[in-house]
Amino acid sequence: MTPTRETFGNIPLSSQLAFYALAAASMAVFAWGVYRRWKLWRLGTSINARDLITGSLAAVWQKIRGGAKRVAVDAGAQKRVFGHGIGTFAHVSMYVGFMALFVGTVLLEADNVLSHIHHALKFHEGAYYVAYEFTLDVLGLLFLLGTLFFLGRRLVKPPALGHRATDWYVLLGFLAIGVTGYIVEALRILWQQPTGIGAHCSPVGLWLAGVLHLDVAAARSSHFLVWWIHSFLVFGFIASIPFTRLFHFVAGPMHIFLAKNVLGAMPPVTMEEVEATGRVGPADIRHFSQQQLLSLDACMECGRCEEVCPAFATAKPLSPKRVVQDLKGAMEKTAAALAAGKEADVPPLHGTVIAPETLWSCTACSACVNTCPVRIDQLTFILTLRRHLVAEGALSGTAATALRRMQSNSNPWGLPAAERTNWTDALTPKS
Ligand code: SF4
Ligand code: SF4
Numbered sequence: 001m002t003p004t005r006e007t008f009g010n011i012p013l014s015s016q017l018a019f020y021a022l023a024a025a026s027m028a029v030f031a032w033g034v035y036r037r038w039k040l041w042r043l044g045t046s047i048n049a050r051d052l053i054t055g056s057l058a059a060v061w062q063k064i065r066g067g068a069k070r071v072a073v074d075a076g077a078q079k080r081v082f083g084h085g086i087g088t089f090a091h092v093s094m095y096v097g098f099m100a101l102f103v104g105t106v107l108l109e110a111d112n113v114l115s116h117i118h119h120a121l122k123f124h125e126g127a128y129y130v131a132y133e134f135t136l137d138v139l140g141l142l143f144l145l146g147t148l149f150f151l152g153r154r155l156v157k158p159p160a161l162g163h164r165a166t167d168w169y170v171l172l173g174f175l176a177i178g179v180t181g182y183i184v185e186a187l188r189i190l191w192q193q194p195t196g197i198g199a200h201c202s203p204v205g206l207w208l209a210g211v212l213h214l215d216v217a218a219a220r221s222s223h224f225l226v227w228w229i230h231s232f233l234v235f236g237f238i239a240s241i242p243f244t245r246l247f248h249f250v251a252g253p254m255h256i257f258l259a260k261n262v263l264g265a266m267p268p269v270t271m272e273e274v275e276a277t278g279r280v281g282p283a284d285i286r287h288f289s290q291q292q293l294l295s296l297d298a299c300m301e302c303g304r305c306e307e308v309c310p311a312f313a314t315a316k317p318l319s320p321k322r323v324v325q326d327l328k329g330a331m332e333k334t335a336a337a338l339a340a341g342k343e344a345d346v347p348p349l350h351g352t353v354i355a356p357e358t359l360w361s362c363t364a365c366s367a368c369v370n371t372c373p374v375r376i377d378q379l380t381f382i383l384t385l386r387r388h389l390v391a392e393g394a395l396s397g398t399a400a401t402a403l404r405r406m407q408s409n410s411n412p413w414g415l416p417a418a419e420r421t422n423w424t425d426a427l428t429p430k431s
Contacts, residue, residue, distance in 0.1 A: 003198030004125035007112040010191060010223050019231055026235035033242025034250060037297055040335050044290040047258070067257035070375070075253040080373040084304070090149035094174075097143025101181075104136045133201040137185070141204060144178040147171055162301025162321070166244040173237050180230035186212055187226060190219035251297040252374040258291045259375040263366045266383055281388030284346050285327065285334045292381065296328040298374040305368035305378055316361035320368035320378035326353050327381060349385060350394070359386045360397050 008016050052063050073079045081091050108124065115122035124132065151171045157163060185205030190212065199206055214222060241247060274280055282288055305320040306312050312319050330353045337345035347353055359382055368378045389395065395403060402412040410417040 001195070001198070002125050003129050003194065003196070003201065004122075005129075005188065005192060005194070007108055007124070009188065010220055011227060015224075015228070022231070022235050026239040029239035030241055033239075033247075037242060037247065037251070040331050041290045041293040041297070043286050043331065043334060043338075044288050044293040045286070047290045049258075049290070064257075066260070070256050070259070071253050074256045074373070074375065080371075080375070086149065087153075090146045092146075093142040094146025094150070097139045097141075097146060100136060100139035101143060104132065107132070130197055130201040134203075137202045137204045140178060140181060144175070147174040147178060151175065158303070160303025160306045160321070162245075162303065162325070164245065164301075166240075169240070170244050170246055173233060173240075177230065177233045177237060180226055180233060182208055183212075183226050184223060184230050187214070187219050187223035190214050191216050191223055245300055248298055248300040248374065251294060252300070255291070255295045255298040256375050259295065259377065263369060263379075266387070267380065269387070279388065280391035281384045281386070282349060283388060284349055285330045286346075288327075288381070288384075292377075293331055295374070295376045296324060296331055299324045299328065299376055300374070301325065302373065304371045304373065305376075308367040308371050310363055310365060310367070311361040316357075317355065318358045318361035320382075323354060323358065323378055323381060324376060329353070350389065350392075354385060356389055356394065356396065359389065360399055362386075 011019070053060055055063075078092050078095060081095075082088050084091075111122060111124035115124075153161065154163070154167055154171060182204055185202055186208035189199060189202065189205050189209040193216070212219075237246075241249060269280055277287075279287070285293070299321070301321060303321055305324075306322075309318065309320055327349075330347050330349060334346045337343065337347075350356065362379070362382045364379060364383065366379055369376070369380075372378070401414075405412050405414040409415065411420040413420075415422075
């Protein structure tokens with residue numbers, strides 16, 4: 001007998017219809033959540049994203065190929081996640097398991113639709129079925145392993161990692177989805193009673209079926225119940241993506257696509273711009289670009305930037321992660337103030353959101369930008385905010401002293417101008 005199974009085996013038509021209605025509802029909530037965040041990004045200055053998709057196909061490809069490559073390498077192959085030991089392994093396990101389950105579900109639905117159009121179009125059978133079931137069964141374990149690692153890490157709470165109550169919801173939800181998925185599989189094996197390779201291609205499900213050890217009638221009714229629990233969990237998960245840390249699934253790749261991160265390159269400011277706006281550098285959140293505001297939503301508070309920041313390590317009042325999160329808070333408050341028609345409640349970035357000492361603590365080493373898995377450019381946020389302080393004459397500390405000395409002596413050390421390059425003598429190679 002050809003190994004196969006029905007997509008909705010044991011599920012009556014009324015439940016199938018309810019399933020699709022719930023799927024549509026959860027996707028509608030997801031889309032609404034994304035739309036709410038998109039409106040926040042629109043507060044920023046335009047990046048003319050539409051230009052990317054105008055012109056001939058060759059011209060469009062020319063414009064998007066850099067971004068597409070970055071998404072493929074950074075997000076698809078998880079390149080920027082590597083280098084963090086067991087944390088990397090856990091993230092990659094979870095990612096690979098999740099993507100396999102996602103693609104597997106899409107294929108299952110495609111098979112279901114095609115086989116309803118014509119039974120000859122059904123492809124979920126034979127060798128394909130065996131390979132599909134085995135791959136998903138094994139990769140589901142990877143997903144669970146990754147989830148368990150991150151649950152353990154939440155319990156340990158490393159200081160650099162951000163914590164939100166919803167993180168528990170996300171991880172326990174993942175665990176429940178993975179476990180109920182296996183139980184559904186085991187109960188299906190118990191009532192369907194496949195034989196040979198058709199059963200052994202799901203080794204985890206088959207093992208669990210042996211543990212549950214139910215008769216066919218009990219397996220059928222339990223299968224129906226657990227199938228619904230599993231479906232509710234999945235729909236709840238889809239709907240909650242834009243409202244939890246999981247939103248980095250969406251904002252991360254979008255930002256990686258748009259971000260170029262040319263280290264050390266400051267965005268230029270023209271005199272026309274200064275005359276038109278009356279300022280240099282951002283004073284409130286609307287003065288950042290739409291791409292920069294999108295990057296705030298891509299941050300998953302992993303703390304990697306904080307871990308490599310020399311200013312943070314030397315107890316200066318700066319954490320690049322905190323800067324990103326504080327700006328994100330300012331974005332949300334600004335949107336709320338504008339929606340309420342209260343322009344006066346838009347928080348000024350300087351002093352209110354970010355303290356000047358925070359900005360002056362940065363050594364501009366770029367370590368944070370270099371390590372961020374989603375290419376957030378914390379340094380440009382800091383430098384452009386600092387640029388505003390300079391233009392306002394709000395300089396203090398060593399930066400102010402160095403500039404004063406440059407003005408009077410042409411030497412930031414306060415020594416005679418002729419001695420300005422003396423420090424390079426020790427670096428000159430001896431011939
Ligand atoms: S800015 Fe990047 S590195 Fe820093 S916490 Fe956010 S995602 Fe992690
Ligand atoms: S560039 Fe500034 S914020 Fe980033 S790691 Fe270096 S000192 Fe820290």
